[in-house]
Amino acid sequence: MNRYRGVRTAVIVGAGIAGLTAATALARAGWQVEIAEVGPPKAPSGWGLCLTGPSLRALDEVGLADACLAEGYGMSTITHVDVDGEPAGEARLPRLIGARRPAMVGIGRPVVHRILLAEARRCGAVVRHGVTVTAVDHERELVRVRLSDGTVRQVALLVGADGIRSAVRSLLGLKASLDFHGQRVWRALVPRPRWATGIHQFAGKADTAGLVPLSDRQAYVFLTENRVERSVLPDAALAPRLRQLLEGFPGRVEEIRSLVAESASVVRRPVLTALLEGAWNRGNGVVIGDAAHAPAPQMASGAALAVEDGLVLARELARHESVERGLHAFVSRRAKRCRTLVETSVAIAGLEQARRHHEAYPLADSCHRLMAEPA
Numbered sequence: 001m002n003r004y005r006g007v008r009t010a011v012i013v014g015a016g017i018a019g020l021t022a023a024t025a026l027a028r029a030g031w032q033v034e035i036a037e038v039g040p041p042k043a044p045s046g047w048g049l050c051l052t053g054p055s056l057r058a059l060d061e062v063g064l065a066d067a068c069l070a071e072g073y074g075m076s077t078i079t080h081v082d083v084d085g086e087p088a089g090e091a092r093l094p095r096l097i098g099a100r101r102p103a104m105v106g107i108g109r110p111v112v113h114r115i116l117l118a119e120a121r122r123c124g125a126v127v128r129h130g131v132t133v134t135a136v137d138h139e140r141e142l143v144r145v146r147l148s149d150g151t152v153r154q155v156a157l158l159v160g161a162d163g164i165r166s167a168v169r170s171l172l173g174l175k176a177s178l179d180f181h182g183q184r185v186w187r188a189l190v191p192r193p194r195w196a197t198g199i200h201q202f203a204g205k206a207d208t209a210g211l212v213p214l215s216d217r218q219a220y221v222f223l224t225e226n227r228v229e230r231s232v233l234p235d236a237a238l239a240p241r242l243r244q245l246l247e248g249f250p251g252r253v254e255e256i257r258s259l260v261a262e263s264a265s266v267v268r269r270p271v272l273t274a275l276l277e278g279a280w281n282r283g284n285g286v287v288i289g290d291a292a293h294a295p296a297p298q299m300a301s302g303a304a305l306a307v308e309d310g311l312v313l314a315r316e317l318a319r320h321e322s323v324e325r326g327l328h329a330f331v332s333r334r335a336k337r338c339r340t341l342v343e344t345s346v347a348i349a350g351l352e353q354a355r356r357h358h359e360a361y362p363l364a365d366s367c368h369r370l371m372a373e374p375a
């Protein structure tokens with residue numbers, strides 16, 4: 001039952017996974033939604049994503065899991081290989097959307113973005129590109145939002161879904177820790193080897209590497225580089241450096257290494273995490289997704305939290321008589337789960353740095369089991 005009877009107008013800042021899911025869920029609940037996205041209309045380029053069970057389950061609730069499965073590569077196993085190239089176990093992940101559908105999907109980031117954007121628009125959300133928010137004021141039960149094109153909105157709800165370096169978080173005066181963990185993650189798009197029908201993860205002497213299928217033809221190589229300073233490499237140096245880092249691994253990594261070509265598809269990012277230190281909202285402004293809790297990529301679960309946030313936000317707003325109460329209920333339901341995931345991902349990053357991979361695997365598995373509990 002919808003108990004909220006107030007004005008249903010919202011500005012969402014950021015058209016990423018969290019912002020687009022929240023837009024769809026709110027628009028379906030009768031909200032008039034406008035999204036301000038600083039980037040251009042073109043879908044973000046780049047590497048692939050592994051959407052784990054909780055992501056698929058949340059996407060299924062929005063009716064989009066099958067679209068993602070149709071365009072990505074469904075799979076259910078993670079095969080671990082130890083530093084000597086010996087099998088170190090196979091994790092069979094729970095199939096959260098039924099035994100007939102896979103446990104997770106590897107998919108291109110631009111593909112997920114296109115699917116989510118099309119649905120948000122179909123539900124009536126208006127997306128404005130090249131626009132950001134420059135000021136926020138609270139006026140009784142409304143939020144006054146000034147946009148970078150000089151226009152002003154007075155709305156019942158402001159959602160900051162603007163990623164790990166969230167501007168809305170700062171404008172609302174919310175405090176977050178933003179930490180670098182001495183690691184860099186690499187991603188490179190490669191042709192999918194025929195044997196790669198699930199995720200393969202290889203523990204090297206210094207680093208961790210692996211492969212995630214994205215479609216029948218494509219996969220992405222991932223590598224986590226340990227004990228590195230924050231530094232920038234020129235684009236032309238990325239592919240040769242990644243091939244060099246893959247040299248020390250045993251077994252099938254040699255084959256994967258030969259697939260990394262000189263191409264623009266190689267990316268290298270610092271491992272950063274963010275976690276709000278206190279409240280997620282001020283007045284009727286709230287932050288969600290990476291803006292509130294950005295885990296290290298090792299758990300491949302940031303997208304799950306982002307999609308779940310959008311769904312739970314719309315649900316809790318509908319269940320309460322005021323936005324304030326709805327936001328309070330939303331944060332109460334989300335805070336512990338999100339904190340656990342971020343903290344576990346940080347612990348895994350630490351174990352990898354200490355080369356204690358055998359301790360990291362069970363920690364990741366137990367966190368995957370926790371994430372399999374309903375959001």
Ligand SMILES: Cc1cc2nc3c(=O)[nH]c(=O)nc-3n(C[C@H](O)[C@H](O)[C@H](O)COP(=O)(O)OP(=O)(O)OC[C@H]3O[C@@H](n4cnc5c(N)ncnc54)[C@H](O)[C@@H]3O)c2cc1C
Nearest residue numbers: 014016017018038050132162163167289290300301302303
């Ligand atoms: C290398 C890497 C690999 C990853 N792999 C995985 C994976 O395999 N599986 C997984 O689940 N997660 C993965 N993650 C995490 C996942 O990408 C994030 O958790 C997820 O994208 C968070 O979604 P979001 O919408 O909160 O933020 P984002 O995806 O960052 O989207 C934020 C949006 O806001 C826009 N924006 C930013 N600032 C402003 C502003 N001031 N005004 C207006 N708009 C703004 C941005 O342009 C963007 O469109 C990975 C992360 C990294 C870095």
